Amino acid sequence: MPTELLQIRKLLQQKGVRKTRIREAMLALFLEKGYALSHADIEGLLPQNFDRVTIYRTLKSFEEQGLIHKVPDEKGIMxxxxxxxxxxxxxxxxxxxxxxxxxxxxxxxxxxxxxxxxLMPTGFRAEGFEWNAHGICKNCSQVL
Ligand SMILES: [Zn+2]
Ligand SMILES: [Zn+2]
Ligand SMILES: [Zn+2]
Structure with a gap:
């Protein structure tokens, strides 16, 4: 069994998610790419033709299981x-x-x-903070 598949199965097991073909394929994508993926990215990158609804459901269940989180970009693409x-x-x-x-x-x-x-001023109770940075990533700065 390739190391990657072992890693994927371990991850699914850790989070208590039953393994299915699409779950394994999608996790493999996330691990391989190393950056945040949109629904359209995933649809374009998956080797087999999994339908949109299945992809959507898998994303939703991954999120519920603590495997992935949402990251909207500046243009509002999720x-x-x-x-x-x-x-x-x-x-x-x-x-x-x-x-x-x-x-x-x-x-x-x-x-x-x-x-x-x-520190928040008196009367303001922050329940979360977001940390965003903009610029040129590692891959792009090598090309420039
Ligand atoms: Zn999370
Ligand atoms: Zn993140
Ligand atoms: Zn870049």
């Missing part, structure tokens, strides 16, 4: 990215930085230490 290990069905812990590359238009999850949270 993308999905693999979650860090700490996410589960009970709770998502995805307060990491999202990097938007203006060259390739890709969105990356960057798991780097974040600065301390800003």
């Amino acid at each position: 993308r999905y990215a693999l979650c860090p290990e700490g996410c589960s069905q009970a709770e998502h812990i995805d307060s990491h930085l999202h990097f938007f590359c203006r060259q390739c238009q890709r969105t990356y999850c960057l798991h780097i230490p974040l600065p301390p949270l800003p």
